[in-house]
Amino acid sequence: MSKLCVRSFAISVDGYGAGPGQDLQNPLGVRGTEIMEWFFETRAWRKMHGQEGGETGVDNTIAEQAFEGIGAWILGRNMFGPVRGPWPDESWRGWWGDEPPYHTPVFVLTHYPRAPLRMAGGTEFRFVTGGPVDALEQARAAAGGCDVRLGGGVASIRQYLEAGLVDELHLAMRPVLLGSGEHLLHDLDLRSRGYECTKSVAGERATHLFLRRRR
Amino acid sequence: MSKLCVRSFAISVDGYGAGPGQDLQNPLGVRGTEIMEWFFETRAWRKMHGQEGGETGVDNTIAEQAFEGIGAWILGRNMFGPVRGPWPDESWRGWWGDEPPYHTPVFVLTHYPRAPLRMAGGTEFRFVTGGPVDALEQARAAAGGCDVRLGGGVASIRQYLEAGLVDELHLAMRPVLLGSGEHLLHDLDLRSRGYECTKSVAGERATHLFLRRRR
Numbered sequence: 271m272s273k274l275c276v277r278s279f280a281i282s283v284d285g286y287g288a289g290p291g292q293d294l295q296n297p298l299g300v301r302g303t304e305i306m307e308w309f310f311e312t313r314a315w316r317k318m319h320g321q322e323g324g325e326t327g328v329d330n331t332i333a334e335q336a337f338e339g340i341g342a343w344i345l346g347r348n349m350f351g352p353v354r355g356p357w358p359d360e361s362w363r364g365w366w367g368d369e370p371p372y373h374t375p376v377f378v379l380t381h382y383p384r385a386p387l388r389m390a391g392g393t394e395f396r397f398v399t400g401g402p403v404d405a406l407e408q409a410r411a412a413a414g415g416c417d418v419r420l421g422g423g424v425a426s427i428r429q430y431l432e433a434g435l436v437d438e439l440h441l442a443m444r445p446v447l448l449g450s451g452e453h454l455l456h457d458l459d460l461r462s463r464g465y466e467c468t469k470s471v472a473g474e475r476a477t478h479l480f481l482r483r484r485r
Numbered sequence: 486m487s488k489l490c491v492r493s494f495a496i497s498v499d500g501y502g503a504g505p506g507q508d509l510q511n512p513l514g515v516r517g518t519e520i521m522e523w524f525f526e527t528r529a530w531r532k533m534h535g536q537e538g539g540e541t542g543v544d545n546t547i548a549e550q551a552f553e554g555i556g557a558w559i560l561g562r563n564m565f566g567p568v569r570g571p572w573p574d575e576s577w578r579g580w581w582g583d584e585p586p587y588h589t590p591v592f593v594l595t596h597y598p599r600a601p602l603r604m605a606g607g608t609e610f611r612f613v614t615g616g617p618v619d620a621l622e623q624a625r626a627a628a629g630g631c632d633v634r635l636g637g638g639v640a641s642i643r644q645y646l647e648a649g650l651v652d653e654l655h656l657a658m659r660p661v662l663l664g665s666g667e668h669l670l671h672d673l674d675l676r677s678r679g680y681e682c683t684k685s686v687a688g689e690r691a692t693h694l695f696l697r698r699r700r
Contacts, residue, residue: 283656283682283694284670285500441498445685445694449676455499456671461664467498470660472687479498479660 272410273417273437274344276427277336280305280476281441285455286448287424294352297365299451305444308475309333318371329442329473336440341413343376344405346426350395356382363387364395375412377405379426402429424452431458437483439465442476487625488632488652489559491642492551495520495691496656500670501663502639509567512580514666520659523690524548533586544657544688551655556628558591559620561641565610571597578602579610590627592620594641617644639667646673652698654680657691 281287282305289299296302309315313324314333324330351362357380364370369390377398384397398405409418420430430436441454460481469480496502497520504514511517524530528539529548539545566577572595579585584605592613599612613620624633635645645651656669675696684695 283658283685283696284675443498443692445682447676447680447682447696449674449678453671456668459664460499461662463664465662467660467662470498470687470692472685472692477658477685477687477692481498481662 272341272413272415274406274420274430274435275340275417276420276422276436276439276441278309278333279422279427279439279441279454280309281443281454282446282448283443284447284449285453286451287422287427287454289448289451292348292352297352301448302451304446305442305448307446308442308444308473311475320369325474327474328471328478329475332440332442332471332473332478336419339416340374340419341416342374342409342418343372343421344402344409344418344426345376345378345421346423347378347380349421349423349426350378350380357384360385360387363389369393375409376421377409377412379405402426402433402435406430406435424454427454428458431460431463434463434483439479439481441479441481442473443479444476487556487628487630489621489635489645489650490555490632491635491637491651491654491656493524493548494637494642494654494656494669495524496658496669497661497663498658499662499664500668501666502637502642502669504663504666507563507567512567516663517666519661520657520663522661523657523659523688526690535584540689542689543686543693544690547655547657547686547688547693551634554631555589555634556631557589557624557633558587558636559617559624559633559641559645560591560593560636561638562593562595564636564638564641565593565595572599575600575602578604584608590624591636592624592627594620617641617648617650621645621650639669642669643673646675646678649678649698654694654696656694656696657688658694659691 289302292299308329311325312330312333316324353362370393373392376395380397387395464484468482471478504517507514523544526540527545527548531539568577585608588607590609595612602610679699686693
């Protein structure tokens, strides 16, 4: 069966996956972009944004691998956008412009129904109101044997971890302190849930930690 | 003024500095030794225990540096031993045998008075009942201009962090999950307390994170 994978998910050394106070100006919360600074320099990031160049070291290699073999994505509502409550209209189309970097079906967890949204480059946002398990089933069906990547945010990853549904996590730990915000692992005992850390790889700007659930 | 430094303090990737349930058989709590496994292979560790050999790579270099320029240590009561409550007698003399690896005065935080304990090799355990600030003042006076190293455990480091008294922290993060135990930084907003992460160094078996309080 295709795996559910978290990849290239950035955290601070104190374990935060987002800063506090997400809004339109701060998609990752206040100061949250600091944990992403390993990614901005890579060729992978620049290619995602239609640009040439970028670094091609360890961080880039791992970031590029994180996109391989993915047939569908799952995103939490807040990772899709800052809109809360029922969708007021169809105007919010994600943070990523006309051509988002997913190029697959993307299942957005929400309590409020909305028609699918087809974007340029093969991304189609599909809004799932049936909860995380339903979203995963739909994503697996759409992925056609490839893996499903759970993009975030923190609350969604925690939901799937609590349910024991995440097979692999790759966390990119930036050497910065956020101090507050959304903590990825607080009070989630991953060890008793069967996870182990299988590898730590030093990149140029992040330490890449690979966790896996024993089967 | 001499600095108060935490050095070579081991944590897991999920942020635990000790496992649960410390006792005589488990000085670092259940499974707590897993976070120390970067240290056991080093020449520094072997030398501490009167043995020859050991690895001399990055982990060792940093572990050796952690002992340099230290004129006194502070330890929490639980790091000194598993005895709780009033000292029943003088029989507990630390985890480290006749010649502990400190070779300086060591100020042990305790609520219960006890006479100083002079060990082989220059270590003298002095039991301080006046609290962390008093212990730090005594340690600074004894350090003769050198720095004071705060050895742990987690509860003691958190006390000093909360009081804003730690100048530098070097954490050795092992790529293991403990899942439970004593979390070093939970709900301690180090950023708002003025700390920053200045450096991350990949060792053979740990990632070394250097934090500092801005002055």
